[in-house]
Amino acid sequence: MGKNSTHWADDIAKKILERGKKHVVATGITPSGNIHIGNMREVVTADAVYKALSDTDTDTDSRLIYIADTYDPLRKVYPFLPDDYDQYVGWPLSEIPDPDGCCPGYVDHFLNPFLKSLDNLNIKVEVFKADEMYKNGDYNEAIKIALPRRDEISEIIDRISGKSSYSSNWNPFNPICESCGRITSAKVIGYDLDEETVEYSCSCGHSGVASIQGGGKLTWRVDWAARWAILGVTVEPFGKDHAVAGSSYDTGVELSKKIFNYDPPYPIPFEHILLKGKGKMSSSSGVTISIEQMLDILPSEVLRYLIIRTKPEKHIDFDPGIPLITLIDEFDGLLEDDRLRELSQTKSSSVFFARIPFGHIVNAFQIARGDFTQILTVLKRSGYDVSEEEMIKLRSEKAGKWLETFAPNSVKFSLQKKIPDGVKNLSSEQKKALLHLSGYMDGKSGEEIHDEIYKISEELNIKPNSIFKAIYMALLGLKSGPRAGWFLSSLDQTFVKERFIEASDR
Ligand SMILES: [Zn+2]
């Protein structure tokens, strides 16, 4: 994308500004498990629009808020939870202990690493926790509006969603049962608006009275609409599942207008991120990549770029194998004034223009066996400017993690300290080629070595490929490896020379 074409975030910002200059961009996720790369799209999309709003007009007053649905119930014992967590199914997440015992509670355990990742991604949000909002009384007015208008609310939801699940004992408010602790099984049987309490009866057999302040929560379709008014939300991205006809956004629009007397926010429905081979990512399935894992292998600016380069309505394929290298190189190739680069910017990316292909860092990492000083030496040998040490360090850490996790075997190698036995099977032409190279390489660039290999192949009347194979066998004990010219130029020349002479003599 060039400097003059507009980015989708700027297009959206323009439309939003037609509605006014004061904006609250809202985003939120239920922290029921590791918050994964699929969820990330919502936050990055919101942040891109928020930044575009701030860039477009200096008079705008915008906020970016993040609401964690901490008062939602635990739906089931997820695969990552201990079996005895069945006792907490139905409890609000905020009331459940940390399964690993390292944080004050369940919510912190999954939310805190996510908030740290947001910081890495240069996303600054004001955080709201739903349980605190309910306990602080932020929802009191909305609950008092909703309780007497139960039938009207139920009619709106049934009519728009096409469901008829709202029976006579349905209520927009779900109390927490003081006996069993669940927020999913007690039904409202009466209320007192002056006392701000509800009477309930629970399927566990208990009946009691709960305060509307913290003693329960609105059902989620009603909660969502109420929240818009409470927080003054004007813009909200959400997964496209919430945007289909009859969805929670549709019911939210009417609930917001008719019940809470508030104009619903500008919607930004977005498609899913599909992890190659794994399909739609969902935190309840257990097969996911968390955002922290993603940030281990992808530079934060590239993770932003992955999301920001695609319009929200298009799905994103993410393949953490070889295409990850292409993605990083593509980002590094963006011009300094490219809007995509601006919107993808994080703290660490603002200075890096060294342009070392990520694949070369991956190879250098393996040649140097992860030793950073050696990595710098290897890169310098192949002609790269290594003055931006901090950035190269960050990138080589990602390379190391990637090699441990998602890198396919085809890119992995290790320089063999002892000459591999396989060299015995090399043909006499292959051995001649190695001997020739041993006398040629000193001080030559990768490209020169590459050209020389082709020249030798003509002279010896063998295929270049058979020389490549001889090189990989002598150094790696493999039939394939990194691009040969570059690879040879990046190695210690004395070592290679001796190895090739030794190999040609076997
Ligand atoms: Zn913890």
Ligand SMILES: [Zn+2]
């Ligand atoms: Zn109960």
